[in-house]
Amino acid sequence: xxxxxxxxxxxxxxxxxxxxxxxxxxxxxxxxxxxxxxxxxxxxxxxxxxxxxxxxxxxxxxxxxxxxxxxxxxxxxxxxxxxxxxxxxxxxxxxxxxxxxxxxxxxxxxxxxxxxxxxxxxxxxxxxxxxxxxxxxxxxxxxxxxxxxxxxxxxxxxxxxxxxxxxxxxxxxxxxxxxxxxxxxxxxxxxxxxxxxxxxxxxxxxxxxxxxxxxxxxxxxxxxxxxxxxxxxxxxxxxxxxxxxxxxxxxxxxxxxxxxxxxxxxxxxxxxxxxxxxxxxxxxxxxxxxxxxxxxxxxxxxxxxxxxxxxxxxxxxxxxxxxxxxxxxxxxxxxxxxxxxxxxxxxxxxxxxxxxxxxxxxxxxxxxxxxxxxxxxxxxxxxxxxxxxxxxxxxxxxxxxxxxxxxxxxxxxxxxxxxxxxxxxxxxxxxxxxxxxxxxxxxxxxxxx
Numbered sequence: 487x488x489x490x491x492x493x494x495x496x497x498x499x500x501x502x503x504x505x506x507x508x509x510x511x512x513x514x515x516x517x518x519x520x521x522x523x524x525x526x527x528x529x530x531x532x533x534x535x536x537x538x539x540x541x542x543x544x545x546x547x548x549x550x551x552x553x554x555x556x557x558x559x560x561x562x563x564x565x566x567x568x569x570x571x572x573x574x575x576x577x578x579x580x581x582x583x584x585x586x587x588x589x590x591x592x593x594x595x596x597x598x599x600x601x602x603x604x605x606x607x608x609x610x611x612x613x614x615x616x617x618x619x620x621x622x623x624x625x626x627x628x629x630x631x632x633x634x635x636x637x638x639x640x641x642x643x644x645x646x647x648x649x650x651x652x653x654x655x656x657x658x659x660x661x662x663x664x665x666x667x668x669x670x671x672x673x674x675x676x677x678x679x680x681x682x683x684x685x686x687x688x689x690x691x692x693x694x695x696x697x698x699x700x701x702x703x704x705x706x707x708x709x710x711x712x713x714x715x716x717x718x719x720x721x722x723x724x725x726x727x728x729x730x731x732x733x734x735x736x737x738x739x740x741x742x743x744x745x746x747x748x749x750x751x752x753x754x755x756x757x758x759x760x761x762x763x764x765x766x767x768x769x770x771x772x773x774x775x776x777x778x779x780x781x782x783x784x785x786x787x788x789x790x791x792x793x794x795x796x797x798x799x800x801x802x803x804x805x806x807x808x809x810x811x812x813x814x815x816x817x818x819x820x821x822x823x824x825x826x827x828x829x830x831x832x833x834x835x836x837x838x839x840x841x842x843x844x845x846x847x848x849x850x851x852x853x854x855x856x857x858x859x860x861x862x863x864x865x866x867x868x869x870x871x872x873x874x875x876x877x878x879x880x881x882x883x884x885x886x887x888x889x890x891x892x893x894x895x896x897x898x899x900x901x902x903x904x905x906x907x908x909x910x911x912x913x914x915x916x917x918x919x920x921x922x923x924x925x926x927x928x929x930x931x932x933x934x935x
Contacts, residue, residue, distance in 0.1 A: 599624025608633030608643060615650075626650055630685075632658035635668055644672040648679055656685040661707055673712035683719040687726035687752075710737045717741050724750035724785075731757040735769040739776050748780050749808075755790040770796035778805040787813040789838055799824040807831070815839045819847030826854035833889075836861040845874065852881040856889040863896055863935065871900030871914055872921040875932065879925040888929055893922060896935045 599621055603611050608631060615625035631654055633643055657680060661668065677683070690707055710733045716722065717740045725741065725748060732738060735758065742748070756765060765773075774797045777786070783806050788794070794814040799821035803809070809829040813836040814821070822843070825832065832855040837843065840862055851857060860878070867874045878893060897911045900918070909917075915934035922932040 593618075593620050594624075596620060596624045596627055600627040600629065604628050604630045608647075612646065622650075626652070629654065630656035630658075632660070634660045634662060634691075635673075636662045640668055641672060644669070644676050648672070648676045651676075652679040653682055654680040655682060657683060658685075658687045659689070661688075661690045668707060670709070670712035673709075674714055677713070677715035681715075681718060682721055683716070684721055685724045686716055686719070686722065687724075688713065688728070688730055689726070690729035707731060708733070713737075713741060717743060720744055721747055723747055724752075726750070726752040727754070727756065728752070729755045729757075731762055734758055735765070735772055738773065742776050742780065745780060747782060749782055750785040751777070751780065751783060752785075752787040753789075753792055754787065756792065764791040765793075765796075767793075767796040771798055774798040774801045777802050781805055782808055784808050785811040787811075789813055789815040791815075794818070794821050795842060797821070803828040810834065812836070813838070816842060817847070818842055819844055819850075822847035822851050826851045830855055832857060834859045836863075837865070838863045840865040845877065849877065849881040852878065852890065858889050859892040860890060861894045862899070863894075865896060865899055867899040871895075871897075871918045874899055875918045875921045876925045879922055879930050888926070890926075890930055892931050892933075894933045894935065 603614060603621075603625055606614065611625065611628070611631070615622045628651060631647070631651055633647075635643065657677070659673070688709060707730070709727075709730045716725070722745055725745075727738075738753070738756070742751075757763060758765065758769065770792060777783075778801050786806070786809060788797075792814075793816040795816050795818050799818075803824045806829055808831065809825075810831055811834040812825060812829070812832055813834075815838045817837055817840065822837075832851065835851060835855075835857055836859075837848070838861075841864060843865065845867075848860075848862065852860070875893070875895070879890065895918070897914055900909075900914045911934075918934060919932045922930045
């Protein structure tokens with residue numbers, strides 16, 4: 487005889503009652519329940535598991551099979567819903583195989599893409615921007631751009647830059663010698679899109695210099711109208727203008743207005759007017775008072791046409807206590823004395839075209855300022871170059887702790903006379919280098935041009 491629990495019997499009844507041949511089994515089960523009723527009650531009172539003795543039953547279902555059938559019946563609906571919502575197994579396998587075969591794609595952050603693009607030329611930058619949407623987004627976030635404008639593609643470059651490159655903090659433009667067809671309106675429109683500009687440079691690559699002739703004026707591009715937006719850049723920190731032509735000095739003054747944060751000013755080979763003439767003495771004098779308003783200026787370069795002897799040196803240097811680098815042309819002793827008095831932090835001093843300068847002005851700056859690099863070009867000495875080099879090295883170590891490390895002079899520092907034999911420039915350079923090394927104990931490196 488086989489014993490089963492009442493729950494299993496009920497499930498058996500429920501599962502077999504719906505079958506056509508299940509009538510005989512139902513009758514047998516009812517009889518068995520009536521015969522073993524007493525035994526069932528005693529087991530229930532004692533807390534034993536409910537069991538029913540099944541005898542003479544033509545039933546081939548074991549207890550485990552009954553439980554499995556009941557569980558299958560109760561979960562049919564859930565499994566059907568899961569089957570409807572999930573794809574077939576062969577489709578799942580195909581999807582897994584496709585994912586394993588397909589290589590994984592990684593996208594760089596936009597900030598890294600922008601940093602990479604900032605080191606490329608403008609043409610290369612545009613080509614890389616066509617790679618994907620993330621690269622074009624990185625192109626729009628580039629912080630520094632430098633490109634050369636020519637006759638062929640300048641208009642396309644400026645239009646592309648105006649539409650994609652906005653709010654740039656650093657812009658560096660360069661013009662080739664052939665500048666016909668360059669539109670000042672396009673340059674102005676491009677610069678207008680970057681009101682928070684901090685660094686700007688404009689350089690014109692012109693290969694022929696000298697006095698005015700019939701073709702000189704056309705080689706200097708008039709940037710008076712093109713650079714008008716620079717006057718509105720209040721956060722500008724560096725301004726570099728090389729070989730640019732303006733209508734008058736007032737155009738440069740407009741660019742320098744309200745530039746309280748400007749730290750670097752570079753004006754070189756500037757031309758004015760229709761005939762591209764060099765700055766006149768009145769232009770230098772007018773510009774002096776406006777340079778003095780740049781109180782945070784650390785680097786001042788005025789050369790190649792800007793003669794320092796025409797500036798009001800007292801007005802220029804009196805309000806520049808932070809000045810650390812000074813590059814001037816045609817300086818005088820009075821201008822260097824003013825620089826030494828009002829700018830005690832000058833570390834780099836470059837003096838060009840020093841025909842009007844004496845050794846007194848140079849040594850005054852060396853005594854008062856911590857000069858580390860001194861460049862003297864076209865300086866005419868009064869005697870032996872050995873004596874002049876020794877005086878320069880000694881002057882730098884009187885008040886300061888031996889700050890001078892690099893000294894550059896020209897061979898004209900050695901003045902030949904009748905009493906001394908004529909030496910070659912190589913021999914002069916060798917003797918002056920030995921003198922600098924002996925006086926400074928190897929601290930000063932001398933270079934002779």
